[in-house]
Amino acid sequence: MYKVIVVDPISEEGLKSLIDHKDFQVDINTNLNEEELTQIISNYDALIVRSQTQITPNILSSAKNLRVIARAGVGVDNIDVDCATKQGILVINAPDGNTISATEHSMAMILAMARNIPEAHRSLQSGEWDRKTYRGTELYQKTLGVIGAGRIGLGVAKRAQSFGMNILAFDPYLSSDDAKRLEITRATVEEIAEQSDFITVHTPLTPKTKGLINEDFFNLAKPNLQIINVARGGIIDEEALIKALDDGKIAKAALDVYNNEPANNTPLTQHDKIIVTPHLGASTIEAQEKVAVSVANEIIDIFEHNNVLHAVNAPQMSGEVEAELRPFVELSRTTGEIGIQLFDKGPRELKIKYHGEIALDDTSIITRQLVKGVLQQDLGDHVNLINALVLLNEQGVTYQIEKNSKKHGFSNYIELELINKEHSIRIGSTVLNGYGPRIVKINDYPVDFKPEKHMLFIYHTDRPGIVGKMGQILGEHNINIASMHLGRHSIGGEALMILSIDTIASEETISDLYAIDGFKSIHKADINSTFET
Ligand SMILES: NC(=O)C1=CN([C@@H]2O[C@H](COP(=O)(O)OP(=O)(O)OC[C@H]3O[C@@H](n4cnc5c(N)ncnc54)[C@H](O)[C@@H]3O)[C@@H](O)[C@H]2O)C=CC1
Numbered sequence: 001m002y003k004v005i006v007v008d009p010i011s012e013e014g015l016k017s018l019i020d021h022k023d024f025q026v027d028i029n030t031n032l033n034e035e036e037l038t039q040i041i042s043n044y045d046a047l048i049v050r051s052q053t054q055i056t057p058n059i060l061s062s063a064k065n066l067r068v069i070a071r072a073g074v075g076v077d078n079i080d081v082d083c084a085t086k087q088g089i090l091v092i093n094a095p096d097g098n099t100i101s102a103t104e105h106s107m108a109m110i111l112a113m114a115r116n117i118p119e120a121h122r123s124l125q126s127g128e129w130d131r132k133t134y135r136g137t138e139l140y141q142k143t144l145g146v147i148g149a150g151r152i153g154l155g156v157a158k159r160a161q162s163f164g165m166n167i168l169a170f171d172p173y174l175s176s177d178d179a180k181r182l183e184i185t186r187a188t189v190e191e192i193a194e195q196s197d198f199i200t201v202h203t204p205l206t207p208k209t210k211g212l213i214n215e216d217f218f219n220l221a222k223p224n225l226q227i228i229n230v231a232r233g234g235i236i237d238e239e240a241l242i243k244a245l246d247d248g249k250i251a252k253a254a255l256d257v258y259n260n261e262p263a264n265n266t267p268l269t270q271h272d273k274i275i276v277t278p279h280l281g282a283s284t285i286e287a288q289e290k291v292a293v294s295v296a297n298e299i300i301d302i303f304e305h306n307n308v309l310h311a312v313n314a315p316q317m318s319g320e321v322e323a324e325l326r327p328f329v330e331l332s333r334t335t336g337e338i339g340i341q342l343f344d345k346g347p348r349e350l351k352i353k354y355h356g357e358i359a360l361d362d363t364s365i366i367t368r369q370l371v372k373g374v375l376q377q378d379l380g381d382h383v384n385l386i387n388a389l390v391l392l393n394e395q396g397v398t399y400q401i402e403k404n405s406k407k408h409g410f411s412n413y414i415e416l417e418l419i420n421k422e423h424s425i426r427i428g429s430t431v432l433n434g435y436g437p438r439i440v441k442i443n444d445y446p447v448d449f450k451p452e453k454h455m456l457f458i459y460h461t462d463r464p465g466i467v468g469k470m471g472q473i474l475g476e477h478n479i480n481i482a483s484m485h486l487g488r489h490s491i492g493g494e495a496l497m498i499l500s501i502d503t504i505a506s507e508e509t510i511s512d513l514y515a516i517d518g519f520k521s522i523h524k525a526d527i528n529s530t531f532e533t
């Protein structure tokens, strides 16, 4: 039974598939403080949040059994994702469940601000009939600057176009083709500052976007500028905003999000030229149901089928590409395990080469599997696909990836090289049509074997009688040989023997094998990962 805790208010109707599932127990407790959550989190396999609960390193350090944190929404800035990643906890979100609601809320804010609706409403409720003070502005033929042209930004742009607005957009990922097709003009942040009558921000909060709209920006702005933020508090510098409004550098603002939430104690909510809502962008019946359905179904899929659709801190694992890559994924972990056992000391560097068609695919999952295999010998189960690269970095090991879509003898070829100051080792692998995963190269030795659970790699001088002696010693130690492969450069020259054996070879067995004249170095490789062809 998997245990899931829901700590923010989330549609129970949307969570129904999880609540009704026989393999899941769902506890809903939306009143926990940090200390209380820290105390109970080790009981849970999955945690569901919205933006309210801060998932801190403190909580995560106690989350010994937590495998998944699911954000029923988009922004994950309330979750310490780096810390979760280091601990191997998968973070997922529901990236499109609330897009329409946040888009519509942004339009509502623009319209409410342009037409003074909240102020006029308040005035009329207080008994006034003032048609002069609340004269507004049309959107028609005005310029809207969109910073962050993703799902919501483009949704706002499309709706604003239907009001006859011209759209300028800044987003490093907005291609000129897409901009042309969408009839949007790409612009720099400065151009947007200078030319816009309205501005809306729709980026995530990142070190790059924090304070993106600041005093310098407002100094470039037109005095009639009206600006909204339905993305994240902090993208617009709050102090600079108040100053720009007070100094008449810009006209108005509308905010749904704040540096500190709940925003009970800030001049922003009292300012005459700012209209405010308490982070309501995603607060509709429809959005809440959609995000809840999305995280509930994905949690089930992750625990039951290991399928991840909306990973924030891991490569995606589903669909056609995954089916194509699956044999390589399993082979790679094994290759990493073999590699580290053939290497005497810790590597300082890994080089990973992808040759052939596979070079055209997203191979990040394979890279992580190779690294996981390498680290697993020392770090055991702690290392997983989420934290493999972080842990590699922590071990002071760098990695490089080389991709070449030209064939390297095989239609697909993956090579792992482990390097330190003294030496390096290269292991080449492929998946052969009809034959499955194969190791096809060890350093310069061409080989061809299917990795098995227990193997011996013996570097020796090629000479007659050596195999018989080895068979005899293994027999004396009650070790059965399942298969044997030889790679050699020339007759009588240096050679590599690879044995699959049915049981683990003891240190005593290895030391007896060293007595054979011509055996130079012997490495055991015992594979932890389950390996299927
Ligand atoms: N107020 C609310 O209730 C809600 C707020 N949001 C917030 O809205 C924001 C956007 O959400 P979506 O559109 O769904 O995300 P998205 O991921 O579809 O779009 C974000 C866009 O920002 C762009 N971007 C990233 N860094 C940038 C930079 N430095 N400069 C310019 N563009 C940059 C990305 O390229 C991407 O196109 C998020 O911060 C999210 O948390 C989302 C839903 C509800």
Ligand SMILES: O=C(O)C(=O)COP(=O)(O)O
Residues within 6 Å of the ligand: 050, 051, 052, 072, 073, 074, 075, 076, 098, 279, 280, 281, 282, 283
């Ligand atoms: O999805 C987002 O990023 C939001 O900001 C919505 O936040 P909420 O789920 O309403 O707390």
